[in-house]
Amino acid sequence: MYQDVERCVRAVQAKDERFDGWFFTAVLTTGIYCRPSCPATPPKPANMRFYPSAAAAQQAGFRACKRCRPGAVPGSPQWNERADLVGRAMRLIADGLVDREGVPGLAARLGYSVRQLERQLFAELGAGPLALTRAQRAQTARLLIETTALPMADLAYAAGFASVRTFNDTVREVFALTPSELRARARSTVDPRTQGTLVLRLPFRRPLCPDNLFGHLAATAVPGVEEWRDGAYRRTLRLPRGHGIVALRPTPDHVECRLTLSDLRDLTTAISRCRWLLDLDADPVAVDAQLGADEALAPLVAKSPGRRVPRTTDPPEFALRAVLGQQVSTAAARTHAARLVAAHGEPVEDREGGLTHLFPTPEALAELDPETLAMPRSRRATVSALVAALASGDLELDVGGDWEQARARLAALPGVGPWTVESVAMRALGDPDAFVATDLGVRRAAEGLGLPARPAALTARAAAWRPWRAYAVQHLWSTSDHPINQIPTPRTSDVS
Structure with a gap:
């Protein structure tokens, strides 16, 4: 977008915060660069230069504005x-x-x-x-x-x-x-009670609907690895140099992030993974504009603008949990995962809650005896095949992975069908266009809205939602009264 000078100038003159992170404005007369919504008086268009990243503006010799802090915005x-x-x-x-x-x-x-x-x-x-x-x-x-101090x-x-x-x-x-x-x-x-814990603010593009985002994470939380406590989603983190525990709490203008790390050098990675988990760098205005143009989805978008896709901090973990959750209830999937965690997870100490383990790595599960899994033989074979593929490196699932290659290799595993492939693509790989057309909740919601319920016909109808079909799924799921659509209240349970 930064090459469209006329459009960039209009955004700067309007101080339009929707474009923060999309481009950066450098001012020749002051030698600074700003976000488009900078509260300072907009410079003359002739003195503006536009860059696609803060790094490009810095490399060109401009320094960051002290008023609008252009680096403290969601990424592009x-x-x-x-x-x-x-x-x-x-x-x-x-x-x-x-x-x-x-x-x-x-x-x-x-x-x-x-x-x-x-x-x-x-x-x-x-x-x-x-x-x-x-x-x-x-x-x-x-x-x-x-x-911090x-x-x-x-x-x-x-x-x-x-x-x-x-x-x-x-x-x-x-x-x-x-x-x-x-x-x-x-x-x-700095609150002295936070000694040893970093308390940070994670910015996001407004609007943000926290209901399905935190509701989904809380409803599917694996005991020992995740929990909902005191109005925050908490989980353990496996990081490159150690481990951590994070508590994420939604507020009107940011997400409060409380991090405890075994190695401070993992801080940047931990922040990035928390932002990824909550999909905070999404552009809700673009998503809602596209989906809201469809008469079937328009009422849902108007009711809850800014829905995000709940993701994961550990793609291999999510893939294993997706297989464990095939054709069973949310509660049963949590139970299966909790047993794996208790038997093979790495213990951690949590002084502020009830977290006990890191989710086991594929390598730790490589020697798993499938007969110990309380599930059908065919699904045991699927779990074993997935663990072997992840442990050997034949299947790579990470934020920098190739989406289509990962889909193809997942689909080649025995017992892995379209629902699992698209669930992993949506929540582990972050593909904004992933679409679980075979999901029962999606099909029921589609039928209730007068849309085709059969997967092939629904996929054809959903072409109008591209490239944001993963967000359409969140709106379709919202039509049910499932716990994934609601932030837990103290009256239900404050601890998962």
């Missing part, structure tokens, strides 16, 4: 919508892969040479992988500086910097303030 929704190289690369960069494995590791994961990868990112985003990673580190650093040295490493000197230089260059000056400007106090 395009990065999550796209299945191509750039979209996959951006999701892996957000997940901290460059910090862990460097640019060669990122290129290898994507199947490209470093030179090919850099050329593609420069062409699309105006910056290479190192510049994009640097911009992410800078924003993570600012978030920690302004919202961490010592600067600890904070630098948590944000992904190799040294305190690099941290200081980057913060001064990007924000035109030293780390100490940034902290002083924030004038925030």
